[in-house]
Amino acid sequence: MGTPIGNLADITLRALHVLQLADAIACEDTRHTQQLLRAYGIDRPGSALLALHQHNEAEAAQQVIARLREGQRVACVSDAGTPAVSDPGARLVAAVHAAGLRAAPVPGASSVTAALSVAGAGASPAAGAGFVFAGFLPAKGAERSAALQQLAGEPRSVVLLEAPHRMRALARALAPLGERRVTVGRELTKQFEEVATCRADQLEAWMANDPNRERGEFALVLHPAEVASDTEAAAQRTLQLLLKELPTKTAVRLAAELTGAPRNALYVLALQLQAQEAGEPPPG
The missing domain is CATH 3.30.950.10 (Tetrapyrrole methylase, C-terminal domain)
Structure with missing residues (x-):
């Protein structure tokens, strides 16, 4: 389940409910999780916390599976954020599925x-x-x-x-x-x-x-690389040529008809081109 990545207020009501109901909690660092539980007023004995980290995940997963087969409810948390993304948890989930048991997601901070x-x-x-x-x-x-x-x-x-x-x-x-x-x-x-x-x-x-x-x-x-498509490049070039001879609205309308580019986008582009030519900051 997801736990806060920094701000304690970023816990979900569902996560708090699950932590209160769980018979055991598999956690990356038992000391860190114990502090987190106390911050929310949840008192759990040390025996309810199972260490599950990158160095023992395969072995700890078998302990979790044994508890699940006994009918226990086991929650899995990392030190911060959602397990199995960049923190331990993926091998546990895979082992649970392989054992024919169910793993339920409890979304949270990431x-x-x-x-x-x-x-x-x-x-x-x-x-x-x-x-x-x-x-x-x-x-x-x-x-x-x-x-x-x-x-x-x-x-x-x-x-x-x-x-x-x-x-x-x-x-x-x-x-x-x-x-x-x-x-x-x-x-x-x-x-x-x-x-x-x-x-x-x-x-x-x-x-x-x-x-x-x-x-x-x-x-x-x-961010994605900003690469203008051939259509966009052709529309811009057409608009630039028309703006030299025609009023803005007319140039935009004709450029849209000739290239199929959206009129609103061309109008914004026209204002930007005119601002650049005048040496002014681009609009809005």
Whole structure:
């Protein structure tokens, strides 16, 4: 089940209900989960908490299955967020299914969806739909470079997670992507939350502007590459030519009829082109 990634208020009523009803709770860190339970006024004995982390998940899964076969209700939580995404839990769920038992999702906070919700990535009609969750990239330089090279050609948004001590290295690795935009979510939902969007080749400089930006947990959204389609390029060129000879509304109407591009989008583009020619900031 999902637990808060920082703000304790981000727990769901259903999660609290499940935690109160569960006979046992499989958790990444029993001490952390015990503190979380106490924060919500839930008192559970230490024997009700089962350690389930990346080093013992296969063995711990068998303990969970044994309890489920006895008719017990077992909840699974990570230290923060939703299990089985970038934290332990996937092997447990697979083992439960393989044993012919049922695993029920209890949705909650997630750094992945939190970052996507404030990135505004993929807003362009030309952008690929959906997103790819890449999580933590390999730590080694060569493997990381190969992974980034593969992601650079991905037409959809890409969500990355990174630890603070490796953020500078990731920023340098992303720099060759140039103008491609990156939204950085630092300490999401926590007291010192910070969200910013910049070009990939400006990310390292953004971090250097404030020493605090090398602290905390990071979720990043690599925006889709902005590639204009042939139709969009033709419409823009047609509009530019017509604007030289005709009033704005007439040029927009004719460009829409000639290229099939949406009239409203062409009108906005016309205003932007005129502002650029006049040396003014683009409208709205």
